[in-house]
Amino acid sequence: MKPIYLDHNATAPLDPRVLETMLPYFTRDFGNPSSLHSFGRTARQALEAARAEIARQLNARESEIVFLSGGTEANNLALRGYALQHRERGHHIIASRVEHPSVLNTLKALEKEGFECTLLATDRYGRVDPQQVAAAIRPETILISIMHANNEVGTLNPVGQIGALARERGIAFHCDAVQTFGKLSLNVQTLPVDLLTISAHKIYGPKGVGALYVRRGVSISPQLYGGSQEQHLRAGSENLPGIAGFAEAARLIGRERDALAQRIGRLRDEFQATLQQRIPDLVINGHPEQRIYNTLNISIPGCPGDMLLLNLDMKGIAVSTGSACNAGKVKSSHVLTAMGLSSRLSGSALRFSLGRDNTREEIDYVVTELTAIVQRLRSK
Template sequence: MRRVYLDHSATTPVDPEVAELMVKYLTDTFGNPSSVHSFGREAKKGLEEAREKVAALMGARPDEIVFTSGGTEADNLAIMGTAFANRNKGNHIITSAIEHHAVLDTCENLKKHGFEVTFLPVDADGLVKVEDVAEAITDKTILITIMHANNEVGTIQPIEEIGRLAQEKGIIFHTDAVQTYGRIPVNVDKLNVNLLSASSHKIYGPKGVGCLYIRKGTRIQPIAFGGGQERKRRPGTENMPGIVGFGKAAELAGKRMQEEMERLTKLRDKLIDGVLNRIDDVQLNGHRTKRLPGHVNFSFHYIEGESLLLSLDMKGIAASSGSACTSGSLDPSHVLLAMGIPHEIAHGSVRMTLGKDNTEEDIDYVLEVLPGIVERLRSMSPLYQRKEACKHKECYQNV
């Protein structure tokens, strides 16, 4: 049976070149980079080379990169670190209703510490309006945090314009770029950001390592204590195999990005057009063009997304119902609900995200088996049966 992996927004396989370098730092170059002897100096050299590679891919300076355990910790450090360091200036934070829970839950936690949070709405395409950001700003606003691209529907936000607004108002601006870094061009100066979160395992690097870009001069305080590593921003002995793997993945992503963007966009559009043309009562979620190159999200009316995922898995196709961090929840996606998609339709949603090993034959296979799966599941759906029975009757409008 053919196996097709379409869940690259959840995680990516480690690139062989990345794995090869990591093994070296698991065995031969095993020193602690804080040690002064030769073993430590060798590790320190690898640490700083990785920092340079990670920084280069976002147009940053190496000394502006702080390594973390992943995107979630980077988001926590950015938001909590900024909030507590700038509390004397204000207590208001602006974010959006469709952020990753690493941002939403952190903001909710800060409310317990006396901070006020504005959760901005999005339009039907999942876009934040710049004018809504402007209207939400008060004289107490100290931080704006809006994701670069949404992990569930792939919509790319107007970060450059929001960043420009934040600059004009003197407000610190953070973006969660976990889904964009290494996949589309990301430049911290062009985006006008003070803080940017990124993760290794989204770009064919290892899990458990990420980074936070902190623009020089940005006030932020640590949220963990116990050491002087990472310029006292994030204590703890550095995860050397993970960090050098992240660096190598960033280097490879920079070399391959343009070609992969073009290739994945073509595959993405073939998948979108194929599904919409072959299957009735299905909608594409997210902006049609302002979306990540390899990202699609569909809502199939009258069926449950979980049933569809299980059926796809039986055919060797791996997809998801949304964020991998909330896949165990029975609740519909907060992102889709915020976009105005009805509860019952949101429940029938599936995310398919492409990567470097996907081919046109993979898309052909999905388009071959998906219509039959949908037809079979709908044949067991009372709602669909009623819709079919009422197709030419007045009662259809109430289905």
């Protein structure tokens, strides 16, 4: 059997149709969009067509899309760019403890520059409570950053409500939508966000490209100095093959989104139900309903997550754990810890994130292999 990839929240394979779209920009149409000659004009046209496509997918204006090197850079630009631009209005930022490291570590850096950050705990499903957000607001709060869906457990946050209360108080709202763009329909006309992060490689596009949506009228300062590309917000020649690929990936997934959600969602639900039947004491991490359709995070008490991962890998199955092994020490996931899981449960966590090419046969094989591995580990 060919290897089974169940780690799509980490990255997804490049869609061959996307690769086809990218190739000419490596070869024939290699121009720099900033050049004035015909090569440049061809590249500029492609860049603006890609911007129009991404804007269309978000129901945004083209001028509100800034192309960047990925979700990490978009989160850095949103937080640093907004905070540093508005520091005379206040120095307090609210986020949650389950944000991606590209948010959490950016906030840590801002703290060294004089900002204060309140990191909210979540409920046991990993959900941020809008009332807690409201309670954390101070007169000096300038920015709230809450992710749409968590990458480890898939839990969806009530970002509409959080954005609405931010707007009421005149506070900017940033949302990291890396795990929902392409999975849910996002519409910035109805979602009260000022800044929104998206990335290409989670939607079968290339790695190293993403975008930040910046609502018209919201001012942020650039974090790279150089040329005037991307409306002066991101200096440097644009990665045109990547950007063209991003736009094509977004266009394709926009068309296929609902069918995918149905098919993969059903497969994930069946997978979950079968594992619950077969593995005693299995715990589901994440919200039972308010969760992206492709994600299943479980804890199997008595079985260390890294042992499960390695044993599955030997059977050709790629998953991820809820913990990172660093210099021989297993560090519990900050997400599962913030959700209140004991170290026993967070240390035995596994994340399955399904994608477009996964089949029922693959899932049946994974259930059989995982059940056998658990029996073996538990009998030791």
